[in-house]
Amino acid sequence: MSQTDGKILEGGCLCGAIRYRATGQPSDVNYCHCSQCRRHSGAPVAAFATFAAADVTWTRGQPRLFASSDIGRRGFCPDCGTSLTWQGVKTPHEVDLGIGTFDDASSFRPKDHIWTESGIRWFHVADALPRYRRSRKEG
Ligand SMILES: [Zn+2]
Numbered sequence: 001m002s003q004t005d006g007k008i009l010e011g012g013c014l015c016g017a018i019r020y021r022a023t024g025q026p027s028d029v030n031y032c033h034c035s036q037c038r039r040h041s042g043a044p045v046a047a048f049a050t051f052a053a054a055d056v057t058w059t060r061g062q063p064r065l066f067a068s069s070d071i072g073r074r075g076f077c078p079d080c081g082t083s084l085t086w087q088g089v090k091t092p093h094e095v096d097l098g099i100g101t102f103d104d105a106s107s108f109r110p111k112d113h114i115w116t117e118s119g120i121r122w123f124h125v126a127d128a129l130p131r132y133r134r135s136r137k138e139g
């Protein structure tokens with residue numbers, strides 16, 4: 001039983017030009033401390049919920065995509081600049097939605113921290129969640 005069972009979750013960018021609806025449950029929820037997430041969000045750490053792309057509907061507008069690396073594309077609102085998504089080039093069937101963009105951002109609880117080796121040294125989250133120096137696969 002998950003915190004999001006049976007819910008339809010909605011969210012969008014700061015100016016409202018882009019809105020989305022997500023159904024089902026996120027397969028993953030994490031904090032990402034990598035330098036690209038930091039720059040794209042402007043925040044000390046980013047947090048994402050991973051959904052099946054088929055479970056995410058853009059109900060108003062569409063994010064513009066930026067190729068932030070060989071492996072990923074980041075979606076943002078071209079009007080207000082809100083960072084909305086991360087999507088892996090090799091995993092187009094999934095989309096990561098920035099937790100902060102959900103109307104009810106408290107719906108999710110991150111399960112772990114990734115890319116801690118790139119994290120800001122003074123920034124500490126007081127939890128006991130697993131921490132990975134790089135990606136989950138690389139440990
Ligand atoms: Zn916007």
Ligand SMILES: [Zn+2]
Nearest residue numbers: 032033034037
């Ligand atoms: Zn990242």
